[in-house]
Amino acid sequence: MTAAASHSPPSGFLARRLQALRVWWTMLVICLEERLVYRGDFVLGTLMRFLPIVTQVFLWTAVFGATSTGSIAGYSRNDIVAYYLLTMVSRAFSSMPGLASGIARSIRDGSIKKYLVQPVDYVGYLLAARIAHKLVYYAVATLPFAGVFLFCREYFPPIPDWTTIGAFVLSLVLSFLLGFFMEATLGMLGFWFLEVSSIVFAYMLVQYMLSGHMFPLDMLRGIPTGVAGVSVADVVRFLPFEYTAYFPAAVWLGKVQGAELVRSLLVEAAWVGVMIVACRIAWWRGTRRYSAFGG
Amino acid sequence: MHNSSQPRTDAPSAASEPVIEVRGLAKEYRVFDKPEGLMASVTGLFNRKSRVVEALRGVDLRVEKGEFVAMLGPNGAGKTTFLKLLSGIITPTRGSATVLGSVPWERTDDFRRRFALVMGQRNQLWWDLPAAESFRLHKEIYRIDTPRFERTRDELVDLLDVRKLLLRPVRDLSLGERMKLELVAALLHEPEVLFLDEPTIGLDVVAQHALHRFLAHVQAERQMTVILTTHYMKDVAALCKRLVVVTQGSILYDGSLEQIVDRFTSHKIVTLDLDAPPDRAAIDRLGFPCEIRGPQVILRIDRTRIADVLPGILRGQGVRDVSVEDVPLEEIVAEMFRSGSTAGTDGATGAPR
Numbered sequence: 001m002t003a004a005a006s007h008s009p010p011s012g013f014l015a016r017r018l019q020a021l022r023v024w025w026t027m028l029v030i031c032l033e034e035r036l037v038y039r040g041d042f043v044l045g046t047l048m049r050f051l052p053i054v055t056q057v058f059l060w061t062a063v064f065g066a067t068s069t070g071s072i073a074g075y076s077r078n079d080i081v082a083y084y085l086l087t088m089v090s091r092a093f094s095s096m097p098g099l100a101s102g103i104a105r106s107i108r109d110g111s112i113k114k115y116l117v118q119p120v121d122y123v124g125y126l127l128a129a130r131i132a133h134k135l136v137y138y139a140v141a142t143l144p145f146a147g148v149f150l151f152c153r154e155y156f157p158p159i160p161d162w163t164t165i166g167a168f169v170l171s172l173v174l175s176f177l178l179g180f181f182m183e184a185t186l187g188m189l190g191f192w193f194l195e196v197s198s199i200v201f202a203y204m205l206v207q208y209m210l211s212g213h214m215f216p217l218d219m220l221r222g223i224p225t226g227v228a229g230v231s232v233a234d235v236v237r238f239l240p241f242e243y244t245a246y247f248p249a250a251v252w253l254g255k256v257q258g259a260e261l262v263r264s265l266l267v268e269a270a271w272v273g274v275m276i277v278a279c280r281i282a283w284w285r286g287t288r289r290y291s292a293f294g295g
Numbered sequence: 296m297h298n299s300s301q302p303r304t305d306a307p308s309a310a311s312e313p314v315i316e317v318r319g320l321a322k323e324y325r326v327f328d329k330p331e332g333l334m335a336s337v338t339g340l341f342n343r344k345s346r347v348v349e350a351l352r353g354v355d356l357r358v359e360k361g362e363f364v365a366m367l368g369p370n371g372a373g374k375t376t377f378l379k380l381l382s383g384i385i386t387p388t389r390g391s392a393t394v395l396g397s398v399p400w401e402r403t404d405d406f407r408r409r410f411a412l413v414m415g416q417r418n419q420l421w422w423d424l425p426a427a428e429s430f431r432l433h434k435e436i437y438r439i440d441t442p443r444f445e446r447t448r449d450e451l452v453d454l455l456d457v458r459k460l461l462l463r464p465v466r467d468l469s470l471g472e473r474m475k476l477e478l479v480a481a482l483l484h485e486p487e488v489l490f491l492d493e494p495t496i497g498l499d500v501v502a503q504h505a506l507h508r509f510l511a512h513v514q515a516e517r518q519m520t521v522i523l524t525t526h527y528m529k530d531v532a533a534l535c536k537r538l539v540v541v542t543q544g545s546i547l548y549d550g551s552l553e554q555i556v557d558r559f560t561s562h563k564i565v566t567l568d569l570d571a572p573p574d575r576a577a578i579d580r581l582g583f584p585c586e587i588r589g590p591q592v593i594l595r596i597d598r599t600r601i602a603d604v605l606p607g608i609l610r611g612q613g614v615r616d617v618s619v620e621d622v623p624l625e626e627i628v629a630e631m632f633r634s635g636s637t638a639g640t641d642g643a644t645g646a647p648r
Binding site: 019022023026027030033034037038113114116117118119120288290291292293 | 324325379382383384385386400402404407408411412414419421423424428429431432434435436437438464
């Protein structure tokens with residue numbers, strides 16, 4: 001039996017794409033099964049994530065209690081609570097716990113070799129694994145999320161129109177991809193550095209401040225950069241970070257509309273594109289370096 | 296360079312294209328030495344001392360289709376580096392290699408679908424899932440159509456008698472069971488070339504035997520080209536006709552298992568069983584290196600002189616039994632390992648420097 005003969009590659013571009021999609025789908029299903037092995041740990045971890053939001057609500061209640069204005073940077077107390085709850089939704093899409101450190105670990109301990117030997121795309125595999133991770137997370141978290149939103153419903157403005165909801169969903173999907181490719185690229189620095197945890201930590205810190213996870217980015221509007229007429233918020237708008245937390249929340253709350261909404265979505269999509277390319281380059285150069293120096 | 300003076304019994308046809316062809320393959324690593332002590336660590340932050348380690352120093356090898364080659368060598372000899380190069384995980388510092396007509400480190404998908412690498416301790420199986428799931432993924436990755444996949448899987452699983460393990464999470468399996476399933480995973484896509492890096496390490500004798508039987512069977516049936524690295528002579532004796540001995544990054548010997556004995560030993564081992572413990576002086580008078588263990592005498596006698604001296608010895612007093620044997624392979628190889636690269640100069644092929 002000649003193995004070569006039976007390995008006839010599918011002909012045609014479409015057939016090859018379909019084949020790749022099949023591989024990817026199988027990976028997704030298997031990643032899902034793997035995720036479900038640790039469901040207990042997962043449920044606990046998911047529920048623990050709801051604790052910080054409670055402290056945030058208390059904090060901002062105290063802040064608003066101490067000021068007499070009733071509005072900070074255009075946010076009332078209710079707006080702030082709604083904002084935080086919505087950034088939690090954004091973060092449920094964009095945050096990638098363990099992605100960068102996992103990649104770095106597999107480089108360090110050599111398990112990355114498997115993906116050099118097998119005819120399989122590592123980034124595609126990581127994406128499948130992450131989608132599986134997220135799907136299981138949503139399955140577990142949807143109910144508690146719904147409970148919290150129901151409980152806090154009076155903080156929210158009326159439900160927006162369908163266009164806004166559509167833009168919101170689109171911004172979430174893009175924020176998932178953006179978060180994924182940013183962290184994957186970060187993890188591939190492991191090809192150059194033995195340990196990436198301090199780099200990841202620095203990234204998290206910047207991310208925490210500039211994504212709007214810490215406070216609504218509108219609050220940066222009043223802070224000048226030194227260049228006349230340009231505030232810090234104007235600069236941050238062109239960085240990728242705000243799209244991972246602030247932006248989807250702002251869309252739902254109607255703070256970004258019309259042409260600005262379209263422009264922001266395009267900037268977000270452009271960042272996704274940039275990070276996909278960055279991730280590919282990091283993988284390509286990283287594996288070349290790995291092959292040359294270590295292995 | 297394959298030394299043409301080496302007759303190779305198992306090469307099907309000298310004219311055919313080799314499956315693996317390696318020329319002057321060398322790999323150097325730069326390693327950073329960390330001197331002892333805190334002060335040294337601090338100065339090391341600014342001025343790291345590095346040196347170049349030659350893991351492989353210009354190796355030549357030619358392997359024909361269907362050969363089962365054993366690579367034997369001590370730790371750090373460069374065996375694993377060699378397999379990593381041939382499977383494209385690393386790029387060489389110098390030299391060239393083709394496997395199935397491809398340059399391995401270009402890592403084309405076409406090439407990667409045609410070989411498999413099993414590294415003793417590293418698993419391609421998913422740790423938390425039953426092996427059946429990993430197999431299913433391999434089916435897609437390697438584009439194996441369903442009937443062929445099922446046929447191959449069933450055949451391999453039955454040969455190794457591991458059907459009942461397929462649905463158990465891999466983490467719950469013993470090392471031997473895991474290794475068997477690793478092999479099944481590696482062979483599902485019917486690779487034309489298989490690289491095995493110390494497949495029997497850490498396994499008990501029963502599991503080793505099972506693997507030997509399995510590998511011998513599958514290799515013969517599929518006419519697969521196999522390179523196996525190992526520390527164990529047992530693996531070599533059970534599986535391979537061709538032996539490549541590597542130390543310090545060079546090939547010391549490349550040839551048949553039988554020939555290594557002829558080439559590297561000048562004597563045979565003659566064991567005499569006597570009625571009673573002998574007189575040391577009488578044995579010494581024979582003029583051969585000897586060892587006395589109670590009533591047993593072990594002599595090392597030059598091969599060319601055996602026929603002349605043996606009758607005289609047997610006529611001596613109280614010889615009950617005699618055996619004449621080759622020096623055990625382990626001993627020869629251990630001696631080769633010890634003498635290291637210096638032996639390369641008078642070795643069979645010896646890599647060119």
